[in-house]
Amino acid sequence: MSKPTILTVDDDPVVSRAITRDLRARYGADYRVVGTTSAAEALAVLGELVLRDRSVALVVSDQRMPAMTGIELLEQVREQVPDAKLLLLTAYADTDVAIRAINDIGLDYYLLKPWDPPGERLYPVTDDLLDDWRRAHPEETSQLRVVGHRWSERSHETKTFLTRNHVPYRWLDVERDEEGGRLAGLAGAGPDDLPLVLVPDGVTLRAPSMLDLADALGLRTRAEQPLYDLCIVGGGPAGLAAAVYAASEGLRTVVVEQHAPGGQAGQSASIENYLGFPKGLSGADLTDRAVAQAGRFGAEMVLARDVVGFETRGPVRAVRFDGSGEIEARSLLIATGVSYRRLEAPGVERLTSRGVYYGASASEARQCEGDEVYVVGAANSAGQAALNFAQHAKRVVLVVRAAALEATMSQYLVARVRAAPNIEVRLRSEVVAAHGEDHLERVTVADRTSGTSEELPASWLFVFIGAQPRTDWLGAEIARDPHGFVVTGQDLATAPYADRWPLARAPYTLETSMPGVFAAGDVRLDSMKRVASAVGEGAMAVYLVHRYLATI
CATH class of the missing domain: 3.50.50.60 (FAD/NAD(P)-binding domain)
Known part of the structure; x- marks a missing residue:
């Protein structure tokens, strides 16, 4: 597997060499660090990486460059590589512009030039950005493999446990991934054996409990002292x-x-x-x-x-x-x-963890690529989830019982939800039924004002209600x-x-x-x-x- 790329751009050749040198010195063992001296050159390199299906972890750009500013460049980077981390190098006079870019283009961080000494100013920021990127891309860094079924409750439980404990893994679906089916066959695994968790040292876990999984991964599951304060x-x-x-x-x-x-x-x-x-x-x-x-x-x-x-x-x-x-x-x-309180509606309990989920981690949005997602709730957690899903899903429908979002959601989230082009907010509405055979296929949404309801296609329903x-x-x-x-x-x-x-x-x-x-x-x-x-x-x-x- 090729190394993920860190791409730098600064129109001053001396500065370009310096930032590339400093990043390569610390991260060169795990990342390919590429330096460029213009926005046009950086976009050309980026385009080649995208065509070759190479991962881009971080793009570091100067703000003041001829022909195109750093923010304008990073806006185009965000369109081509939505999950890359963006770091802007700027002068003190441009901090207001950089702060606005956090909202406008999703800038991850801005750093004032010069960044010397890098051990105090550059590396801590970059460490955090790359750590975030690695957590979102476990397949880039891990040999731990989980073989299971997309609509399996136990598989979902296992993936959630690994994700929330920051254990990188590679997910292989027995039906959708050829390698997943091959590995299940080699292990002689039937439906009751899934998921298989293939630990790099050769241990194969079959439908493990979370305690067994934690023990196998070396996570601490027992206290060390007889008495604590x-x-x-x-x-x-x-x-x-x-x-x-x-x-x-x-x-x-x-x-x-x-x-x-x-x-x-x-x-x-x-x-x-x-x-x-x-x-x-x-x-x-x-x-x-x-x-x-x-x-x-x-x-x-x-x-x-x-x-x-x-x-x-x-x-x-x-x-x-x-x-x-x-x-x-x-x-x-x-x-x-x-x-989260359970959603009391026919079919929901039967389809829980098979298309119906309570809460959601940030990484789960990627599995909804191109699908329609329904989110039930109106608190901040529901708003953040809707925005996260909207980055990947074709459409997100936020189902809200109340007459307005403002009663329970922070204003900054309300504004962002309303501005998202692929988020639909259905007020005075509720999900009253879930339908499907082995997984969620449709939901029934009722209008609380008119009393009418309609059955709509859906593969994903995420619930964020009550406490x-x-x-x-x-x-x-x-x-x-x-x-x-x-x-x-x-x-x-x-x-x-x-x-x-x-x-x-x-x-x-x-x-x-x-x-x-x-x-x-x-x-x-x-x-x-x-x-x-x-x-x-x-x-x-x-x-x-x-x-x-x-x-x-």
Whole structure:
């Protein structure tokens, strides 16, 4: 497999040689770095790469060039190679133009010239851009192969687990890819054996559980210490923030995550209103950074373990895993977030994971190339998903029960959704049925105003509705409202929870009805349901954990 290309362009030959030299010095082992000295030359090279089906990972362009500016060039690059990362080299006077280009052409980053020293200014930015590109193109970097069926629930579960845990893999469909069918035949695999996961060291997994898959890939699935200062259940923004702050302050910290770090936020194609990231960043990127940061400070991450019970053992709080195993800690943080509410309509349950999906990772949009996609929901997650799918799908239909998007979606997303030429918004509408034999083939959409409905062809239905916490594992000791959200702090002083707090002191702000057990993020009653607020609550919880530990 040929190396992906990094293409540079600057009309000053000295600068062109310098940027090419610096990039080649760091990335030459994994990428082919090509330098050009004009926009015309860069477009000619790009055209040749496209014709030869060669991957282009990054295009780095100067802004001020004769005949064509860097932004004008990168706009044409975006049309020819939509998934390439774009980096603009510019002067301070052009920063306003560069910032506008983030919205206008999807510029990924701009960097002020000069970039010396590259180790401080050029490489950190480029590392992030190339890491994002590699995550979106696992077939370019991985020999891990997954052989399965497009409409298989277990295959979808496996792909989702690998994607969300940043494990590169190459997907081979037994029906659509000749190699996939050949490998299934060589392995003697029947329908019940799919998916096959072919690990490079020769291990072949047949329809593995996520725990078996994690073990085979060397992901940590068991805790290393007998007792922790803090056990965090849930690896979303709140849990990861708590892990960073707790571990950095010397607390023995472990995070338990059933699926993959990031939670719902980790599946977002772009989080554009998070402080400090003007271009926005993907949920996967934010998660990857947070996991690395927590690990750097010594926090442990235990994956693919389903927590099914909770016990109080004197000063120790214990969580029990499905099957066997447990973790004991002196304090506990519940940060399990919420899951999307199930769509109650005939045919939906039967076709789940066979065309009907709850949530979607950014990488799933590519499998919908040229198809029609239906997205149900009107919150930010639904808007971001619709925009992501619109980059690949023929048409995206956003089905919204309300009379307007503005009630539940941020204004910047509303504007972008309305501006997208291949996104149709159907207000006052709902999906009332799903149809198909072995996979989704049609949906019935009803107009809530007129009462009429129509059956429409569809292969993909992605659902982003409601918020449903999974807190039944907490048992009766932890007070929850009728919907399952955890009651904390001053809310424990109000009816009907006033008799649940056992101590003379008042509960701390994020403390539950069990002293030493805290809750943060979306799982908590009346939380804001925003990434930034979840991160803030996770950090705040560590301060309260310190206060609690000082009393026992």
